[in-house]
Amino acid sequence: xxxxxxxxxxxxxxxxxxxxxxxxxxxxxxxxxxxxxxxxxxxxxxxxxxxxxxxxxxxxxxxxxxxxxxxxxxxxxxxxxxxxxxxxxxxxxxxxxxxxxxxxxxxxxxxxxxxxxxxxxxxxxxxxxxxxxxxxxxxxxxxxxxxxxxxxxxxxxxxxxxxxxxxxxxxxxxxxxxxxxxxxxxxxxxxxxxxxxxxxxxxxxxxxxxxxxxxxxxxxxxxxxxxxxxxxxxxxxxxxxxxxxxxxxxxxxxxxxxxxxxxxxxxxxxxxxxxxxxxxxxxxxxxxxxxxxxxxxxxxxxxxxxxxxxxxxxxxxxxxxxxxxxxxxxxxxxxxxxxxxxxxxxxxxxxxxxxxxxxxxxxxxxxxxxxxxxxxxxxxxxxxxxxxxxxxxxxxxxxxxxxxxxxxxxxxxxxxxxxxxxxxxxxxxxxxxxxxxxxxxxxxxxxxxxxxxxxxxxxxxxxxxxxxxxxxxxxxxxxxxxxxxxxxxxxxxxxxxxxxxxxxxxxxxxxxxxxxxxxxxxxxxxxxxxxxxxxxxxxxxxxxxxxxxxxxxxxxxxxxxxxxxxxxxxxxxxxxxxxxxxxxxxxxxxxxxxxxxxxxxxxxxxxxxxxxxxxxxxxxxxxxxxxxxxxxxx
Amino acid sequence: xxxxxxxxxxxxxxxxxxxxxxxxxxxxxxxxxxxxxxxxxxxxxxxxxxxxxxxxxxxxxxxxxxxxxxxxxxxxxxxxxxxxxxxxxxxxxxxxxxxxxxxx
Ligand SMILES: Nc1nc2c(ncn2[C@@H]2O[C@H](COP(=O)(O)OP(=O)(O)OP(=O)(O)O)[C@@H](O)[C@H]2O)c(=O)[nH]1
Ligand SMILES: [Mg+2]
Numbered sequence: 134x135x136x137x138x139x140x141x142x143x144x145x146x147x148x149x150x151x152x153x154x155x156x157x158x159x160x161x162x163x164x165x166x167x168x169x170x171x172x173x174x175x176x177x178x179x180x181x182x183x184x185x186x187x188x189x190x191x192x193x194x195x196x197x198x199x200x201x202x203x204x205x206x207x208x209x210x211x212x213x214x215x216x217x218x219x220x221x222x223x224x225x226x227x228x229x230x231x232x233x234x235x236x237x238x239x240x241x242x243x244x245x246x247x248x249x250x251x252x253x254x255x256x257x258x259x260x261x262x263x264x265x266x267x268x269x270x271x272x273x274x275x276x277x278x279x280x281x282x283x284x285x286x287x288x289x290x291x292x293x294x295x296x297x298x299x300x301x302x303x304x305x306x307x308x309x310x311x312x313x314x315x316x317x318x319x320x321x322x323x324x325x326x327x328x329x330x331x332x333x334x335x336x337x338x339x340x341x342x343x344x345x346x347x348x349x350x351x352x353x354x355x356x357x358x359x360x361x362x363x364x365x366x367x368x369x370x371x372x373x374x375x376x377x378x379x380x381x382x383x384x385x386x387x388x389x390x391x392x393x394x395x396x397x398x399x400x401x402x403x404x405x406x407x408x409x410x411x412x413x414x415x416x417x418x419x420x421x422x423x424x425x426x427x428x429x430x431x432x433x434x435x436x437x438x439x440x441x442x443x444x445x446x447x448x449x450x451x452x453x454x455x456x457x458x459x460x461x462x463x464x465x466x467x468x469x470x471x472x473x474x475x476x477x478x479x480x481x482x483x484x485x486x487x488x489x490x491x492x493x494x495x496x497x498x499x500x501x502x503x504x505x506x507x508x509x510x511x512x513x514x515x516x517x518x519x520x521x522x523x524x525x526x527x528x529x530x531x532x533x534x535x536x537x538x539x540x541x542x543x544x545x546x547x548x549x550x551x552x553x554x555x556x557x558x559x560x561x562x563x564x565x566x567x568x569x570x571x572x573x574x575x576x577x578x579x580x581x582x583x584x585x586x587x588x589x590x591x592x593x594x595x596x597x598x599x600x601x602x603x604x605x606x607x608x609x610x611x612x613x614x615x616x617x618x619x620x621x622x623x624x625x626x627x628x629x630x631x632x633x634x635x636x637x638x639x640x641x642x643x644x645x646x647x648x649x650x651x652x653x654x655x656x657x658x659x660x661x662x663x664x665x666x667x668x669x670x671x672x673x674x675x676x677x678x679x680x681x682x683x684x685x686x687x688x689x690x691x692x693x694x695x696x697x698x699x700x701x702x703x704x705x706x707x708x709x710x711x712x713x714x715x716x717x718x719x720x721x722x723x724x725x726x727x728x729x730x731x732x733x734x735x736x737x738x739x740x741x742x743x744x745x746x747x748x749x750x751x752x753x754x755x756x757x758x759x760x761x762x763x764x765x766x767x
Numbered sequence: 768x769x770x771x772x773x774x775x776x777x778x779x780x781x782x783x784x785x786x787x788x789x790x791x792x793x794x795x796x797x798x799x800x801x802x803x804x805x806x807x808x809x810x811x812x813x814x815x816x817x818x819x820x821x822x823x824x825x826x827x828x829x830x831x832x833x834x835x836x837x838x839x840x841x842x843x844x845x846x847x848x849x850x851x852x853x854x855x856x857x858x859x860x861x862x863x864x865x866x867x868x869x870x871x
Contacts, residue, residue, distance in 0.1 A: 210823045247851050250825050333803070333815065336822040344829070361853070362835075369846055371839035463855040467840035476844075476857070577817050577860040579824050582846060582853035 151200045152317050153234075155225055157258065158242035159251050160184075160208030161583050163270040166300035167242055168205035171310070175599055177491075178301075178592075179453035182208060182581050183480060186218040186497040188225055195314045196307075204236065207497075210250055212257050213330050216500035226261060227326065235326070238313050239265040245275035245282065245297070246358075246584070248351060252343035255291055257331070262324035264316040265293045268309055272297040274584075279355030287350040301589065361456075361584045368460050378464050385448040386552050387545035389521065390528070393440035397525070400440070401695050404433035419624070426685040427620030428613075434681035434696050435674045436608050438522040439601060445518055446600040447593070449487055454588035458483060459580055466578070472560040473567025474511075475504035476578030482508065482559065485515035486552075487600075489725045492517075493732055501576045507566050509732060510742055511559040513725050514718065516552045518604075519673040523716045524551055526677055530697040531709035554717050558749070612678050615668045619679045623664070623686045637687045656715070656751060657708040657758035657767075661687065669721045676721065707761035714757040718750035783868060787832070787861035790845070795833035796868035801826055805862040818863060825849050826864050 156164040160182030169176055172191025177184055189205040206225055207218035214223035228235030241258055243251040258265060267288070269275070275282065288295045294312045298305030331339065368374050408429040415421040452458060462479035469479055477499045485492030492512040499505040516524075528544045535543045622642040629639065637643050645667070646660030653663055661683045669676030677696070684699045700709070720726065720743050729739045761767065784799050803818035812820075826832075826849065835853070836846040844857045 213819070213823075215820075249850055250823075250852070253823075331819075333818050333822060336819060337827060340822070340825075340827045341829075365836065365846070365853070369836040371837065375839055459855065463836075463844060463846060464838065466844050466855070466857070467838050470857075575859075577812060577820060578844075578857055579820065579860065580855045581824075582855050584853075 151202065152237040152313075153202050153204065154238045154240055154313055155204045155206060155236035156240050156242055157206055157222060157226055157254075158208060159210055159244065159247075159254065160581065162208065162242045162244040162247075162251065163298075163300045164208060164242045165189075165205050167240075167268060167270060167298060167306075167309075168203060170300050170303045170306050171203050175595070176205060177596075179450075179458070180456040180583050180586050181453065181458040181480060182583070183218065183477070183495065183498040186221070186494055188221055193310060195310055197314055197318075199314065199317070201310070201313065210254065211331075211336075212254075212261075212328060217497040217505075221497075226258070226263075227328065235261070235263060237263070238316050239263045240268055240309065240313065241265055242268045242270050244271050245269040246271055246278060246280060246354070248282075249340075249343060249347060252291075252346055253336070253339045256339045256342060257328065259292070260326070260328040262326045262328075264319075266309065266312045266316065267291065267293055267295045268305070269295055269297045270300050272305070273299045273302065274358075275354075278357055281352035281355075283350040287346070290346050290350060301592070358584055364585055365460070365582070368457070369463060374460070374464050378461055381448075381452070382552070383549055385445070386549040387542065388448065389441050389445050390525065390545040390548045391542055393444045396440035397437055400437040404429055404437060405695065408433075422624065422686065423617075423620055426623075426682050427616050430685035430696070431616035431620065431678040431682040432608055432613050434526075435522050435612055435678045436605065438525060438674070438677075439604060441521045441525055442518050442604050443597055443601055445521065446487065446597055450593050450596045450600075451588050454586065454592065456583045456585040459582045462580060463582065468560075470575065472564045473571075474508060474560070474563050475499050475501065475576055476580065478504065478508040482512060482515055485512045485517060488517050488519065489513040489515065489722065490728050493725070493728050496732070499576075503571045504576060506733065506738065507563050507571065509729060510566070510738070510745075511563050513720060513722070513742065513746065514555050514559040514562065516555040516717075517673070517722075519722065520551075520716055522674045522677045524548060524713065526680075526697055526700070527709050527713050530700040530704075531706050551713065551717060558717065562745075607672065607674075611672050612675050615671050615675045616678050616682055619664070619668050619682050620686070623683055637683065642683065655758070656754035657705070657711040657762070658715075658754075659703070659708070661703070662708075662712065666719075666721070669719075671721075671723050673716065673719075673721050676716075705762075706766040707758050710761050710766070711754040711758035714753040715750045718746050718753055720746035720750075784865040785868060787826075787834075787845075787847070787864035787866050788858040790834045790861075790866060790868070791842075792834050792837055792845075794866070794868055795831070796866045798826060798828055798830045798832055798864060799867045800828060800865040802863040802865070814863070817860065821860075821864060824854060825852060832864075832866055 156168055158164050161180065165176050165185050166178045168174060168189065168191060169178065171193045174189065174191045176189055185205060185207045191203050193201045193203055195201060204225060206222040209219045209222045212223050212226060214220040224230050226235065226239065239258055241251065241255055255267065269282070284295050296305055296309045296312050298309060368377060408425045411429065412421060412425050458480055461483065462476065465479055466476050469476065481492045481495035484495050489512045492515065493509050496505045496508045499508060528547050532544045532547050537543050537546055619642065623637050623640050625640055627636055627639070642664045646664040649663045650660040661680065664683050665676045665679035668679050681696050684696065684703070726739045726743060729742055730736060801818060801821055803814040805814060830850055833848045834845055835848055838844050844855050845861065846853060846855045
C-alpha cells in the first residue's frame with residue numbers, strides 16, 4: 134500500500150475527518166481491555182465470556198488529527214444473534230439501529246492463542262463489506278507459549294492488516310490506531326453488505342476454510358498451557374471442586390465480617406469523634422443539628438461500611454480475573470437446572486452479590502425470554518453489597534461476638550446464613566415459578582471455560598478503587614439528599630411549647646411513623662424503623678443512615694455514639710432478627726426497579742417484583758419475630 | 768456406567784462412533800458427525816438451531832475432542848477440550864455429536 138503517498142495527501146481531501154470504529158470478536162478475547170487502552174475508559178474487564186452486554190462508546194485522537202469514536206461490543210461467535218447481547222453486536226456491525234450507519238472500520242479482536250473460532254467469524258465479518266483490521270490480542274501469552282504465527286501470510290490470506298496487541302499492557306495500541314487510520318485514508322474499500330445467516334452447511338464450509346488457513350499459517354505452541362489443565366483437575370473435581378466452591382463462599386462471607394472489623398471500628402470512632410468535635414465547637418442550633426444528626430450520624434453511618442464492601446469486592450474481583458466464574462457455573466449447573474434456572478443464569482446471579490443492577494443487565498446473555506425473566510425476577514434476592522451495611526449493623530448490635538467450634542466466628546456465621554438464605558430463596562422462587570407458570574423446554578447451554586490467568590495486582594487495585602468510589606459516590610448522591618429529607622422531616626415541625634415527649638415525636642417523620650406503625654407492629658418494627666424503611670426504598674443503605682439520623686435527633690441529650698449501641702438499647706433481639714429477615718427479601722432499591730422496567734420494557738414486571746418481594750419480606754419478618762418472641766427473645 | 772440405549776445405532780454410524788453424551792472423562796477421539804435429530808421439542812430450540820450452535824462453538828467434523836471432567840450430580844455437565852478450547856456443556860445437548868474414540 135502506498136501509505137506515505139496517501140497520508141501525505143491533504144487532510145481536507147481525506148474521505149473522513151472522523152470515523153466510527155467497532156470492536157468485534159469472540160467473547161473474552163480482550164475487546165474491552167483494548168477499548169480501555171484505546172480510549173482511557175474504565176469499563177469492566179474480567180476473565181469470563183459475557184462481561185460486556187451493552188455497547189459503549191469512547192473517543193481516541195489519532196496522530197493525523199482525527200477523532201475516532203470507538204465502540205466496544207459484546208462478544209459473539211457469530212453474527213447470527215440469539216441473545217439480547219448478541220443482538221446489540223449484530224445491529225451495531227450491520228448498522229441496523231435507527232439513525233445509524235455501519236461502522237467505518239471493524240477491528241476484529243482475537244485471542245491469539247485461540248484462533249479457530251475467530252477465523253470463522255472473520256469470514257462472516259468480511260461479508261459485511263467494511264474495511265477491517267485484525268488485532269491479535271494476548272500476544273504476550275502467545276509468545277510465552279511459543280506459538281508461531283506467520284503474520285504476513287495470515288494477513289494476505291484473510292485480506293486485512295494484522296496488528297499484534299497486548300491490551301492489558303497497552304502494547305500495540307499506536308500500531309492499531311495507525312492501521313485503522315490508514316484504512317480510512319485509503320477510503321473506497323467499502324464493499325456491499327452480502328452477509329446472510331449461514332446454514333449448517335455454510336458454517337461447516339467456513340470451518341473447513343478456517344482450519345486450512347490455520348494449518349498453513351499457525352504452528353502449534355511449543356509450550357502449551359498446562360497450568361489450566363492441572364488446576365481444573367482440582368477445581369472441577371466432582372467432590373473436591375464442590376467442596377472448594379462452598380469453602381470459598383464461606384470464607385468470603387466470613388471475611389466480609391471479620392477482616393474489616395478493625396478498619397470499620399476505626400472509622401466509626403473517627404466519625405463519632407468528628408461529631409463530638411462539631412457539637413462542641415458550633416453553637417447549638419439548626420446547622421449543628423443538621424451536621425451532626427443528618428450528615429455525620431446519617432451519611433457517616435453508611436460510609437463506615439466501606440471496608441466490608443472492599444473485602445467483598447476483593448474476593449469477587451480475584452475470582453473473576455482468575456477465571457473461576459465459569460468453573461463455578463459448571464459446578465452449580467445441575468443444581469441451578471434443578472431449580473429451573475438456565476445455565477447462563479449463574480454468572481448474572483453471582484454478579485448480583487455485588488449489586489443486582491449489573492446482575493440484571495448481565496441476564497442479556499440468556500437467549501430464552503422466560504429464562505431471562507425468571508433470572509431477572511430472582512436476582513435481587515441475592516445478597517447485594519448494599520445489604521452489607523444493614524446486616525453488619527444489626528449483627529454487631531445483636532449477635533454476640535463468640536467463636537464457634539474454635540475457628541468460626543458467630544457473627545460471620547450469621548452473615549453466611551443470610552447469604553445462604555438469599556441464595557436458597559432465589560432458587561426456591563425460580564423453582565416455584567417454573568413449576569407453576571412456565572413449564573417448558575430447557576435451553577441448550579454451552580459455555581467456554583477460559584484459561585486461568587493470574588490476576589494482575591495493579592488491575593485488582595484499580596478495580597477495587599473503582600468499586601470504592603462507586604460506594605462513596607452513592608453515599609454522596611443518593612444517601613446524602615435522602616438524609617437531608619429525613620433530617621428535615623424529623624426536625625419539623627418542632628415540639629409545641631410545654632411538650633414532654635422528645636421533639637421528634639411531633640415532627641412529620643414522627644407522625645408518619647406513628648401512623649404506619651400498627652401495620653408493622655406484628656413484625657416487631659417500631660415507629661423509628663418505619664420512618665427508616667420509607668426512604669430505604671431509595672436504596673437499602675439509606676435505612677441505616679435514616680436510623681442514624683432518627684435516633685440521633687430523638688436522643689438530643691445523649692452524646693453521639695455508635696449506632697449499634699443505640700439500637701441495642703432500643704430494640705429487642707426479636708426485633709433485630711425480624712429486621713434482618715425483612716432485608717433478605719425487601720425490594721428496597723429504586724434503581725433495581727428502574728432497571729427491571731428498562732430491561733423488560735414494561736411496568737408489569739417491576740410491579741410483580743415489588744409485590745412478591747414485599748410479601749415475602751413481611752412474611753419472613755412475621756415468622757422470625759413471632760418465633761423469636763415466643764422463645765423469649767422479645 | 769450410564770445406560771446407553773443408542774449403542775445399536777452407534778454401531779451402524781461409523782465403526783465405533785458414540786454419542787458425546789455418553790462419553791466419560793478420559794475418552795478422546797475425533798468428531799465424525801454433528802446431526803440435527805435428537806427429539807425435537809425437548810431442547811427449547813429446534814434441532815437444526817442446536818446443530819448450528821454446536822457447529823459455531825467448534826463442534827465440527829474433524830475436530831479433536833477429549834472429555835476432561837464431569838459434574839458430581841448425574842455426571843452432568845461435562846467439560847471437554849475441543850482443539851485449543853475448553854467447553855462445558857450438558858450431556859443432553861451433546862447427543863447429536865458423534866465421536867470416533869481412539870483405541871485405548
Ligand atoms: N495476558 C493478557 N491478558 C489479556 C489481554 N487482553 C485481555 N486480557 C485479559 O483477558 C480477559 C478478558 O478481557 P476482556 O477485555 O474482558 O474481554 P472481552 O472481549 O471484552 O470479553 P466480553 O466482554 O465477555 O466479550 C481479562 O481477564 C483480561 O485481563 C492481553 O493482551 N494479555
Ligand atoms: Mg467486554
